Amino acid sequence: MSTENITLYTSSECPFCHRVELALAETGQQHRRQEISLASKPEWYTSQVNTLGKVPTLAYGGPEVPADQPSSESVKINESLILLDFVNDIDPEHRLLPKDPVQRVRVRAFIDAVGAISSVFYGSIIKGEDPHRILTGIESVQKHLSPTSKYAVGDEFTLADASVLPFFARAEASFKHDAGLYPSGTGVKLWESLQNDEKFAPFRRYYDTLKQRESFKKTFDEEWTRQYYVKRFNLTDRGQKL
Template structure:
């Protein structure tokens, strides 16, 4: 029997989202606790993650409520570290290849995607960056997105941790730019969305995004709560527009 897993996250977080996608890909039995980052409960920093950030997980230990986790459970924070942990405890998930060379190559791409997309995300969410930064980030990564006839995902026909990270960011970019949600000047997001959706420059991106959006692990962890997610993102991201 697999030890209990509780994921502490918030639906607006791409970091927590790709961890949840990985858990679904692994067919893990887990529960989710939604952390209110505006009114963070004191027990969260005391008993789960002293840094107060999401995501975090508790693993194993004696049965206990999510808001009073067992002291004997293993607590882990930092999304990419959690992702590695999931890969280790669920090797059958195929989130990383077994072959050492392919494994290293996938890890390289994971670092590239996560770093590039995180930088663009933080820029438009909190630092009044231009949506052009999102376009440039996607364009930079397109060479690694599947070309026609090369497979459905970044490394071929197998969904890996790279695709989990890509899905969490790219779906948010798509929906937020369409609705002009961001710390950028009003109207700039819609312009960028139009470019992404119509320009020949982003043909490969659009095909990849459509494939990711159809993946069951992605659909189950995002679209049905997308309006809630967007409301949360709007609260945080558009609020920063006042300083633009």
């Protein structure tokens, strides 16, 4: 475990941040968690931590300082996929990537396929686009799963799993309750087909396995996320627009 000071600037609603939180929890890396409100970002965050005003950012090294008084001596690292690699690199056991180069390639290919889910997810819940395109993304992710492996690549949890799980979890929190800006009813319908269609049996098995991880239970609250969507999109509790 790295003994450097680590602060993760994160927002509970953000799936990109959640990727990093999962990796830190999986490796048991000591760190401080600092919640950033995206609705009212503090000035010190945009001026001293991330000038783009995005989360996640991880501050690594430097002296121990309060999270809202970041040190210029710490390195500030952005981008969730870069951070996943970084968290694996500072873990002495490097347990989030397989040793075998071919398996590592499989992790990379899986992460690449996850891009098709993340973009559609945001388009549907925030911009109101038809969420059914996410099924195509899930099908292409499924193609990477093997019925004989527990996780995305082999029987150990890797960066591939950390990259997709935040999106599956938020898809469930949104679609199951129709909590998003897509047309009313489409979320519930989509979630039903993911639950019942034989075609999505590999997704169900895989997602159920991921949900058992302690790292996931520690870092995700479905009800909080659902309520966040209801409030953010001005919906009734049943997903109807107000």
